[in-house]
Amino acid sequence: xxLVTTVGELRAKLDELANARSGKAAGxxxxxxxxxxxxxxxxxxRSLLERMCHECGVNVVSIFVNPRQxxxxxxxxxxPRTLPADMALCEAAGVHIVFAPAMxxxxxxxxxxxxxxxxxxxxxxxxxxxxxxxxxxTVVAKLFxxxxxxxxxxxxxxxxxxxxxxxxxxxxxIPVEIAACxxxxxxxxxxxxxxxxxxxxxxxxxxxRLYAGLAGMxxxxxxxxxxxxxxxxxxxxxxxxxxxAGPEGPAxxxxxxxxxxxxxxxxxxxxxxxxxxxxxxxxxSTRLIDNxxxxxxxxxxxxxx
Amino acid sequence: xxLVTTVGELRAKLDELANARSGKAAGxxxxxxxxxxxxxxxxxxRSLLERMCHECGVNVVSIFVNPRQxxxxxxxxxxPRTLPADMALCEAAGVHIVFAPAMxxxxxxxxxxxxxxxxxxxxxxxxxxxxxxxxxxTVVAKLFxxxxxxxxxxxxxxxxxxxxxxxxxxxxxIPVEIAACxxxxxxxxxxxxxxxxxxxxxxxxxxxRLYAGLAGMxxxxxxxxxxxxxxxxxxxxxxxxxxxAGPEGPAxxxxxxxxxxxxxxxxxxxxxxxxxxxxxxxxxSTRLIDNxxxxxxxxxxxxxx
Numbered sequence: 002x003x004l005v006t007t008v009g010e011l012r013a014k015l016d017e018l019a020n021a022r023s024g025k026a027a028g029x030x031x032x033x034x035x036x037x038x039x040x041x042x043x044x045x046x047r048s049l050l051e052r053m054c055h056e057c058g059v060n061v062v063s064i065f066v067n068p069r070q071x072x073x074x075x076x077x078x079x080x081p082r083t084l085p086a087d088m089a090l091c092e093a094a095g096v097h098i099v100f101a102p103a104m105x106x107x108x109x110x111x112x113x114x115x116x117x118x119x120x121x122x123x124x125x126x127x128x129x130x131x132x133x134x135x136x137x138x139t140v141v142a143k144l145f146x147x148x149x150x151x152x153x154x155x156x157x158x159x160x161x162x163x164x165x166x167x168x169x170x171x172x173x174x175i176p177v178e179i180a181a182c183x184x185x186x187x188x189x190x191x192x193x194x195x196x197x198x199x200x201x202x203x204x205x206x207x208x209x210r211l212y213a214g215l216a217g218m219x220x221x222x223x224x225x226x227x228x229x230x231x232x233x234x235x236x237x238x239x240x241x242x243x244x245x246a247g248p249e250g251p252a253x254x255x256x257x258x259x260x261x262x263x264x265x266x267x268x269x270x271x272x273x274x275x276x277x278x279x280x281x282x283x284x285x286s287t288r289l290i291d292n293x294x295x296x297x298x299x300x301x302x303x304x305x306x
Numbered sequence: 307x308x309l310v311t312t313v314g315e316l317r318a319k320l321d322e323l324a325n326a327r328s329g330k331a332a333g334x335x336x337x338x339x340x341x342x343x344x345x346x347x348x349x350x351x352r353s354l355l356e357r358m359c360h361e362c363g364v365n366v367v368s369i370f371v372n373p374r375q376x377x378x379x380x381x382x383x384x385x386p387r388t389l390p391a392d393m394a395l396c397e398a399a400g401v402h403i404v405f406a407p408a409m410x411x412x413x414x415x416x417x418x419x420x421x422x423x424x425x426x427x428x429x430x431x432x433x434x435x436x437x438x439x440x441x442x443x444t445v446v447a448k449l450f451x452x453x454x455x456x457x458x459x460x461x462x463x464x465x466x467x468x469x470x471x472x473x474x475x476x477x478x479x480i481p482v483e484i485a486a487c488x489x490x491x492x493x494x495x496x497x498x499x500x501x502x503x504x505x506x507x508x509x510x511x512x513x514x515r516l517y518a519g520l521a522g523m524x525x526x527x528x529x530x531x532x533x534x535x536x537x538x539x540x541x542x543x544x545x546x547x548x549x550x551a552g553p554e555g556p557a558x559x560x561x562x563x564x565x566x567x568x569x570x571x572x573x574x575x576x577x578x579x580x581x582x583x584x585x586x587x588x589x590x591s592t593r594l595i596d597n598x599x600x601x602x603x604x605x606x607x608x609x610x611x
Contacts, residue, residue, distance in 0.1 A: 008479060012481075111569075111570070113424040114422065114478055115422045115423075115424060116420075116422075118418055118419050119418040143477075143478055143479050146478055146479040147479045168416075172417050172418065172419035173421070173447055173451055174451040174452045264416075
């Protein structure tokens with residue numbers, strides 16, 4: 002595995018690997034994979050890396066904490082940076098290249114271009130985090146163009162990001178396939194996130210209710226309830242702790258809980274199989290998100306909230 | 307030469323040509339060139355095509371009248387469309403592929419992505435034509451990603467477009483070299499433009515004054531005048547016809563006349579060699595633009611205004 006920090010080195014190394022691979026496979030070009038990350042890699046990222054290394058012959062992970070996707074009051078400064086551990090995880094998964102560029106390699110002096118996906122990115126997390134998705138789609142477009150992957154892997158955990166990146170790549174004719182990978186969860190079904198590290202023990206204890214609320218919506222949809230108003234009310238009751246909620250424990254502050262078209266992210270009034278239930282909520286100062294598909298079985302919650 | 311209309315056909319044909327070329331040249335990959343156009347090709351475009359065909363081994367011209375770069379009151383409907391003549395001109399120059407996609411090949415249903423170059427595109431033509439440069443940088447990014455050229459050719463005539471496209475390609479890490487080609491002029495130095503066809507005979511007769519004004523600024527700069535206020539006043543006097551202007555002939559309505567930094571397009575107060583003098587003005591309902599570099603010799607005006 003090699004660590005490269007400039008676009009020039011990255012492209013040179015990719016050419017070298019492509020030539021080596023095509024020699025071996027009698028002219029058949031090895032698929033090139035990319036997992037774009039902000040580092041602080043966890044088992045969720047590991048599942049993306051492992052799938053990439055299983056499917057592709059040339060495997061790249063980018064690690065770049067992208068300031069343009071953080072709002073002015075967000076956690077850019079305290080976002081976890083764990084490069085040595087990230088490198089070890091990449092090496093173990095079979096990654097060939099870790100690309101960890103410095104800020105001015107990605108945004109040199111005079112930089113002034115923005116990639117905006119209209120509509121899709123203006124609601125849900127986009128409404129709460131203005132500019133966030135512009136930061137994401139711009140840096141991901143750049144990473145695609147620096148690395149030229151055949152396939153790039155994104156977790157379903159950041160569902161709106163996945164949809165926006167897929168739309169951006171399609172709209173700009175970037176010849177890359179976007180592979181969506183299922184959310185990886187803790188034993189109590191809390192979705193893995195680098196931001197879970199911010200939770201206090203008491204917050205961590207109630208955090209799995211977020212998934213439990215979504216799972217409750219899946220169950221009610223399976224029982225034949227399609228009114229989004231009813232589904233959302235049921236989810237909210239579970240997430241708030243319902244009748245069990247005591248005044249002593251931490252409580253979620255809901256940002257949104259919605260059922261949406263899985264491609265356009267437009268809100269539904271009547272849910273259809275395949276629709277996505279999306280949630281964002283704060284525990285203290287930590288913002289958590291999660292989502293599930295309606296019409297599929299919820300995971301059995303293995304721990305308890 | 308082949309006419310293709312879909313991105314799939316374009317990429318297949320490019321692969322085919324690349325394989326054929328690399329076979330011939332013992333593994334050395336032929337440079338791929340692109341000239342993006344809106345058709346209505348004239349001798350200005352021909353100079354781009356000829357340079358491309360001289361420098362590159364695989365030569366593509368795109369022809370697409372891009373609605374996103376026209377304002378709601380602009381001339382999209384009456385913009386000239388001359389595909390058979392354009393094809394003949396491409397064939398004669400040695401072009402291999404003409405790519406003329408339909409609207410929904412470029413902007414399929416659900417399309418919603420925009421590429422914006424901030425700062426650069428907000429002044430001069432951008433101020434008069436809001437959204438115009440977003441339309442340009444977005445479609446050119448798409449054409450670059452559809453065609454993957456090593457080198458793309460743009461005329462200096464549309465100077466702000468050239469600078470914006472170069473910035474966009476650099477900022478998004480698109481591995482393409484932007485080649486700038488000198489403005490081609492009529493015998494009386496009017497810059498060639500598809501829009502010159504809109505001019506009445508009387509308007510056409512005074513149109514060369516636009517270049518004469520810029521040439522006057524070059525001469526004064528060569529004489530040691532660096533005050534932009536003085537240079538602009540001299541240019542404006544020439545363009546308005548000065549003391550010769552009679553009440554009977556058509557008159558220019560100036561939109562802007564400025565001296566700018568050639569990379570950032572920021573206005574200067576004191577001109578430096580290499581700065582660009584830019585002008586936009588209307589003759590009747592026809593908007594004309596032109597520009598020159600200060601510190602270079604003006605063309606000898608071969609006709610007269």
